[in-house]
Amino acid sequence: MKHVVMFSGGAASSYVAYLLTKDKSIPFKDIVFLHTPTLSECEDSEKFRLKVARRLKIPMTVWGRGEDIWECIDRNGAVPGQFLPFCTQQLKQEMKEQYFRYLKKCGEDWTEYVGYGPDEWMRVQKATARNEALGRNVRFPLAEKGIKSEQCKSIIRDEWKIELPSAYATLKHNNCIPCFKGGKGYWYEVWKNYPEQYRKAAEKESEIGYTVFKDITLFELEKKFQNDKEWEEMQMNLWDFIPCECWT
Ligand code: SF4
Numbered sequence: 001m002k003h004v005v006m007f008s009g010g011a012a013s014s015y016v017a018y019l020l021t022k023d024k025s026i027p028f029k030d031i032v033f034l035h036t037p038t039l040s041e042c043e044d045s046e047k048f049r050l051k052v053a054r055r056l057k058i059p060m061t062v063w064g065r066g067e068d069i070w071e072c073i074d075r076n077g078a079v080p081g082q083f084l085p086f087c088t089q090q091l092k093q094e095m096k097e098q099y100f101r102y103l104k105k106c107g108e109d110w111t112e113y114v115g116y117g118p119d120e121w122m123r124v125q126k127a128t129a130r131n132e133a134l135g136r137n138v139r140f141p142l143a144e145k146g147i148k149s150e151q152c153k154s155i156i157r158d159e160w161k162i163e164l165p166s167a168y169a170t171l172k173h174n175n176c177i178p179c180f181k182g183g184k185g186y187w188y189e190v191w192k193n194y195p196e197q198y199r200k201a202a203e204k205e206s207e208i209g210y211t212v213f214k215d216i217t218l219f220e221l222e223k224k225f226q227n228d229k230e231w232e233e234m235q236m237n238l239w240d241f242i243p244c245e246c247w248t
Helices: 011-021 045-056 069-076 086-105 121-133 141-145 149-159 184-193 195-208 218-227 231-235
Strands: 002-006 031-035 060-062 110-113 137-139
Touching: 002 011, 002 086, 011 031, 011 045, 011 110, 011 141, 011 149, 031 045, 045 060, 069 086, 069 195, 121 137, 184 195, 184 218, 195 218
Parallel strands: 002 031, 002 110, 031 060, 110 137
Antiparallel strands: none
């Protein structure tokens, strides 16, 4: 039986892996630290992942398309969004399924571990129902133990002495930048902190003819960001963010 931690490269999934290493009922050799890369995160994400893997003494298992978010957009001829999340499906979910098929071929059974926290009970419920329907085991150690993402971050930073990916300074998740499933408040942060990526996404909308939001293009949204002095205040609580499958 393999115990597969979906390792996004974020603090929560790192801490889930740590909890597994401390669980005496789980043979160390059976812990799999699975990363399905999107090659589109902040530049220090890989450093973080490697440092965490070394600290836990578990080699990372990497399985991916070898494609970044922009290449995924070009191949699909569409721009992803909350209602068209093909990037998650193709870069994350399909890769995970391929890895599970590989385990099956090797005659291995598995349990999947995901870093959803106690404040993400809706995602936990949905994922539990989906996996039950497939006859699969999935566990959420942080939600089960009531450990919040902020606690994971402070342990990693202050006790493990591993610097967190720089994206956490301004964004909630260490996701692709930009993450096309983010809401307008999230895109405001991208516009402010990662203007190059914002512009590239806006140009993709113009080039391809799809928009992230149904009611506004990213170029129009940028004008709002520039003109509306109240925007920042208004958006503080409007992240309306639907995270990618294993981005925690
Ligand atoms: S993090 Fe966002 S942009 Fe990247 S694959 Fe997931 S949903 Fe898509």
